[in-house]
Amino acid sequence: MNEVQALSQGEAFARIRLLRSPNIGPVSYRQLLARFGTAADALEALPDLGTRGKTPYRPAPKDRIDREIEGVRAAGARYLFHDQPDYPALLAELDSAPPIITCRGRLSLASEPCVAMVGARNASAAATKLARDFAGALSEAGFTVVSGLARGIDGAAHEGAFPRTIGVIASGIDIAYPPQHSDLQERIATEGLLIAEQPPGTEPRGRHFPSRNRIIAGLANGTLVVEAAPKSGSLITARLAGEAGREVMAIPGSPLDTRSHGCNGLIRDGAVLVSSPEEVIELLETFTDAPRSTYRVAESPSAFDYDELSKLEWGEAAITEGQDAVARLLSNAPIGVDELIRQSGASAAAVHMALLEMELAGEIERHGDGGVSRLQAD
Helix, strand or coil: CCCCCCCCHHHHHHHHHHHHCCCCCHHHHHHHHHHHCCHHHHHHHHHHHCCCCCCCCCCCCHHHHHHHHHHHHHCCCEEEECCCCCCCHHHHCCCCCCCEEEEEECHHHHHCCEEEEECCCCCCHHHHHHHHHHHHHHHHCCCEEEECCCCCHHHHHHHHHCCCEEEEEEEECCCCCCHHHHHHHHHHHHHCEEEEEECCCCCCCCCHHHHHHHHHHHHCCEEEECCCCCCCHHHHHHHHHHHCCCEEEECCCCCCCHHHHHHHHHHHCCCEECCCHHHHHHHHHCCCCCCCCCCCCCCCCCCCCHHHHHHCCCCCHHHHHHHHHHHHHCCCCCEEHHHHHHHHCCCHHHHHHHHHHHHHCCCEEECCCCEEEECCCC
């Protein structure tokens, strides 16, 4: 898709409306732009593309987008689109990168070397101090510290790195969460950088936090886990960093403290053990897209030229064959798109278009690792 550096007001509005329409996520949004060239044209085509659904497909109402834009302005924030030149370059590398974010503060911080720091909400006093000290040292060394403004390790990392810090929140740009961090969030928005993917007015929900975590991991060359229990959100961030081919680091802790079990498990599974800020700095300063950590680094899917979608006409035989083959192969278990292409025998473009139609109809779910699965019927 051609790079767009300056959007007309009408196209910017159409892009926001397209992304807020039912069953459209980052991947389908990108596919629709590639297929139709503009969001305005994609919106016109949506009712026809969504004919598989049980009810007629309706894009997001225009008045809802008007209210959202007003909310962004009232919060003193701005929109940033995925193909604008100041969109964070590392984040843009993710297939699941948010097509539109809202932000307040110094956007230039996202273009500097970044390290993500995450950990337990109910952190120990020792780990909280350690996070604050590490963040301060990394900030002094020229790194921007990225975290999620949660209690415990996140808050300590922001405070230690201030003002060279980025807060990524799971709510709208105008919602402070957790409430006790409202002052810290405002300081970050004023002197650091605050980023939100959700529309203004959105209260955080459980499903929003993994989405926020992928942004935290995507902004940085490496993610450092300071203290984390098993099955915590911090480990999701570490996994996402590993899948993106970024460095994954962890500080070891006592086996007697369950809050250290997550970090110790990360190290056992391939994360790099670090015990000082200098070790983090050395790892990231020499990072060359080949992480030394081996923690859950997934095989990258084959690159797909989305411009191939623009060569297909909706309804042609190749797409129908792709739809039939994909529908037969999909189950409730996630499977990679590359594998679907191999087993279906259809072209990559036809499979992507088939998945797009099924997604618009609410029949499939896309997963953070690039896999897709069929949604279970109610």
